[in-house]
Amino acid sequence: xxxxNYYRRPFCKAAAIFCATxxxxxxxxxxxxxxxxxxxxxxxxxxxxxxxxxTTAGRPSFVPEAERIATFDQDGTLWVEKPIYSQVLYxxxxxxxxxxxxxxxxxxxxxxTVMSGNREAIARLHLEDLEKIxxxxxxxxxxxxxxxxAVKWLDSARDxxxxxxYTELIYQxxxxxxxxxxxxxxxxxxxxxxxxxxxxxxxxxxxxIPPEQVVGSAGATxxxxxxxxxPFLTKEPKLLLNDNNAGKPEGIHLMIGxxxxxxxxxxxxxxxxxxxxxxxxxxxxxxxxxxxDAVREYAYGPAQALPESRVGTFTQAxxxxxxxxxxxxxxxxxxxxxxxxxxx
Amino acid sequence: xxxxNYYRRPFCKAAAIFCATxxxxxxxxxxxxxxxxxxxxxxxxxxxxxxxxxTTAGRPSFVPEAERIATFDQDGTLWVEKPIYSQVLYxxxxxxxxxxxxxxxxxxxxxxTVMSGNREAIARLHLEDLEKIxxxxxxxxxxxxxxxxAVKWLDSARDxxxxxxYTELIYQxxxxxxxxxxxxxxxxxxxxxxxxxxxxxxxxxxxxIPPEQVVGSAGATxxxxxxxxxPFLTKEPKLLLNDNNAGKPEGIHLMIGxxxxxxxxxxxxxxxxxxxxxxxxxxxxxxxxxxxDAVREYAYGPAQALPESRVGTFTQAxxxxxxxxxxxxxxxxxxxxxxxxxxx
Numbered sequence: 001x002x003x004x005n006y007y008r009r010p011f012c013k014a015a016a017i018f019c020a021t022x023x024x025x026x027x028x029x030x031x032x033x034x035x036x037x038x039x040x041x042x043x044x045x046x047x048x049x050x051x052x053x054x055t056t057a058g059r060p061s062f063v064p065e066a067e068r069i070a071t072f073d074q075d076g077t078l079w080v081e082k083p084i085y086s087q088v089l090y091x092x093x094x095x096x097x098x099x100x101x102x103x104x105x106x107x108x109x110x111x112x113t114v115m116s117g118n119r120e121a122i123a124r125l126h127l128e129d130l131e132k133i134x135x136x137x138x139x140x141x142x143x144x145x146x147x148x149x150a151v152k153w154l155d156s157a158r159d160x161x162x163x164x165x166y167t168e169l170i171y172q173x174x175x176x177x178x179x180x181x182x183x184x185x186x187x188x189x190x191x192x193x194x195x196x197x198x199x200x201x202x203x204x205x206x207x208x209i210p211p212e213q214v215v216g217s218a219g220a221t222x223x224x225x226x227x228x229x230x231p232f233l234t235k236e237p238k239l240l241l242n243d244n245n246a247g248k249p250e251g252i253h254l255m256i257g258x259x260x261x262x263x264x265x266x267x268x269x270x271x272x273x274x275x276x277x278x279x280x281x282x283x284x285x286x287x288x289x290x291x292x293d294a295v296r297e298y299a300y301g302p303a304q305a306l307p308e309s310r311v312g313t314f315t316q317a318x319x320x321x322x323x324x325x326x327x328x329x330x331x332x333x334x335x336x337x338x339x340x341x342x343x344x
Numbered sequence: 345x346x347x348x349n350y351y352r353r354p355f356c357k358a359a360a361i362f363c364a365t366x367x368x369x370x371x372x373x374x375x376x377x378x379x380x381x382x383x384x385x386x387x388x389x390x391x392x393x394x395x396x397x398x399t400t401a402g403r404p405s406f407v408p409e410a411e412r413i414a415t416f417d418q419d420g421t422l423w424v425e426k427p428i429y430s431q432v433l434y435x436x437x438x439x440x441x442x443x444x445x446x447x448x449x450x451x452x453x454x455x456x457t458v459m460s461g462n463r464e465a466i467a468r469l470h471l472e473d474l475e476k477i478x479x480x481x482x483x484x485x486x487x488x489x490x491x492x493x494a495v496k497w498l499d500s501a502r503d504x505x506x507x508x509x510y511t512e513l514i515y516q517x518x519x520x521x522x523x524x525x526x527x528x529x530x531x532x533x534x535x536x537x538x539x540x541x542x543x544x545x546x547x548x549x550x551x552x553i554p555p556e557q558v559v560g561s562a563g564a565t566x567x568x569x570x571x572x573x574x575p576f577l578t579k580e581p582k583l584l585l586n587d588n589n590a591g592k593p594e595g596i597h598l599m600i601g602x603x604x605x606x607x608x609x610x611x612x613x614x615x616x617x618x619x620x621x622x623x624x625x626x627x628x629x630x631x632x633x634x635x636x637d638a639v640r641e642y643a644y645g646p647a648q649a650l651p652e653s654r655v656g657t658f659t660q661a662x663x664x665x666x667x668x669x670x671x672x673x674x675x676x677x678x679x680x681x682x683x684x685x686x687x688x
Contacts, residue, residue: 066554143597187556200601210410211601212531221597223590223616230623231616233597240584240598246567253487253565253577254584255599257544257555272567272575279574 034180036337037173043287043335046328047177050285054261055184061283063261065185070262071215071252071273072178074192074199076313077266077289078207079170080159082298084123086166087194088130090153092122094137105136138195139219139237146235150201164342167206171332172341174264178207181262189260191252192216193244193269197235215255217243248273266291267301267313271321278325286327290314293333296343378524380681381517387631387679390672391521394629398605399528405627407605409529414606415559415596415617416522418536418543420657421610421633422551424503424513426642428467431538432474433510434497436466438481449480482539483563483581490579494545508686511550515676516685518608522551525606533604535596536560537588537613541579559599561587592617610635611645611657615665622669630671634658637677640687 038044053061054068075081095114098105105111110129113121125133138146159166178188188209192199196216203209220238225231243251249272252260263270263277266289274286291300291314301314322329332339382388397405398412419425439458442449449455454473457465469477482490503510522532532553536543540560547553562585565577587595593616596604607614607621610633618630635644635658645658666673676683 066548069556196598196601204410212413212599214601218598221594223593223620231593231619233593233620249567249575249577250565254540254562255556257540257558275575276567276577 035176037176039335039337041335043330051184054283063283068186069258069260070181070186071189071191071260073265073270074190078174087198091133091137098136135237139235143233167202173336189213191248215251244269246272249276268315268318288322289330292331296339379520381520383679383681385679387674395528398627407627412530413602413604414525414530415533415535415604417609417614418534422518430510431542435477435481442480479581483579487577511546517680533557535592559595588613590616593620612662632666633674636675640683
């Protein structure tokens with residue numbers, strides 16, 4: 001990856017030199033560095049140059065404000081996804097309550113295994129098992145009941161390693177990046193394989209992203225009336241959007257209707273979103289977060305040749321596609337001064 | 345409908361009198377009337393009072409800016425829907441091109457009838473026929489191809505009565521209303537039974553509503569790669585969201601994730617959206633546009649006891665529900681000084 005193709009841009013070398021000169025002048029802004037948790041490495045330079053180029057009127061790389069859409073994967077991109085997705089933990093924690101209501105499930109797999117409390121057996125459950133658990137724990141209640149349950153869980157559940165609520169395990173450099181894009185007229189979206197209704201509960205508080213800018217895996221709802229005559233929506237066990245892989249650009253088209261200018265992910269589940277963004281022509285930025293910091297967080301994917309997760313991770317093939325395409329790889333180890341806001 | 349229940353609000357009489365006093369003071373703003381195409385009737389007073397009450401900090405009726413969501417039906421609410429929805433005309437106009445590509449359809453109904461050009465026979469087509477026509481003319485191409493075709497049609501097609509592009513048949517009072525809400529921190533959405541991809545093409549230009557704030561009937565798309573290796577999305581004949589009736593609150597939950605504070609519609613297809621909005625508690629405004637102006641536009645629904653449309657119109661039952669609930673009815677004849685921007 002040479003400095004000439006660090007992002008897709010339509011302007012010539014002379015313009016690039018002109019911009020570089022301008023950028024040097026911008027170092028006077030260093031006192032108010034918008035990305036203080038980022039080391040002054042290649043990734044940060046690419047980001048700052050891209051934002052400057054796309055928001056400075058008159059440049060060929062300029063992007064009108066209405067088109068400044070930046071989409072961010074959540075799990076592993078904005079917050080910790082290991083050892084297991086937080087929302088899957090929520091669903092596992094919900095199983096006892098569901099079995100209490102529906103005792104016939106107690107002796108049926110995979111619920112039997114979950115009820116056993118055997119952590120190793122639970123960790124060995126297959127994707128199909130998890131899907132059964134998700135279907136049973138995320139549907140059949142009103143959207144308001146779901147919200148109340150999830151809020152309670154988010155308030156009380158703690159990550160076993162950091163002993164903190166999951167919503168504190170947000171990457172501080174990414175919070176700064178979201179704010180930096182927004183303060184430059186970008187509309188920031190989460191585009192997650194996780195449940196849309198789940199992420200929307202805390203997205204505003206945690207990321208500054210309103211619910212209507214969260215695209216995620218989504219089930220159907222059904223409109224009906226309560227005994228009091230008041231209308232309400234029930235969560236149905238019918239999947240409308242599986243917002244992973246090809247589902248990400250499809251979900252972006254459905255929910256946003258514009259091709260992003262910026263996309264950030266960390267796994268094979270984000271590949272199509274990054275490709276789709278990059279293929280839009282003009283100024284585009286596709287970035288991948290590489291989990292290569294075994295000390296401060298986790299190392300997996302090509303960095304450490306750890307076993308791949310079931311759903312998708314940062315494979316060597318993805319790394320090669322990023323390098324060959326000119327996408328930007330963010331090394332957690334090298335590019336980030338700190339990982340979490342609660343760390344010094 | 346008394347003045348006390350013109351919209352749902354949680355504050356007491358004393359506060360209401362206080363507000364009314366403040367409103368009197370606001371008449372100084374009359375020089376810059378934000379709704380110049382509205383007569384000074386009940387509807388306008390309700391709207392101005394509601395906006396003032398929900399945006400004035402400290403009032404019990406105050407709504408934080410993040411929650412100010414206003415949803416508008418399109419056909420018959422923002423633009424003319426008679427004698428037939430514009431998008432259906434687009435689909436009918438597309439039939440010859442589709443039959444040319446797929447000659448086997450020429451002798452199959454309903455395509456045979458459409459190809460005959462017999463306007464009366466076309467007008468008699470059933471909903472199932474129209475659905476077949478929509479499926480064939482709106483799917484099977486890339487989203488970019490669809491956009492290019494629709495843009496061409498929107499530029500060239502003319503309404504037979506006003507001899508103007510359909511995108512000029514927007515109700516001027518509603519354009520002012522959209523701007524008025526937006527200038528008071530409301531996020532305006534279109535929530536239409538029409539095709540989301542179709543409306544998104546002109547929503548920004550015509551209504552000032554960006555594509556990501558258009559919720560409509562939506563089909564699935566499929567991600568794939570062209571011969572050049574570039575990814576693209578194909579429109580598939582699979583309906584994800586039928587954004588009519590109960591589909592409107594369901595679509596709002598899917599695409600916005602918040603209950604609207606304001607909803608405006610004109611037909612039974614909007615009933616559930618208006619109910620759902622109204623049932624949210626706190627400050628809410630549900631409004632219905634009554635087509636009672638046979639001279640300047642059309643009169644249908646209870647105003648003239650015209651035959652009801654196939655898809656839904658303003659029935660007597662809806663009128664009664666509006667009156668009993670305390671929703672606001674907007675009379676095109678009495679509340680609007682003018683209908684279109686091109687009229688004096």
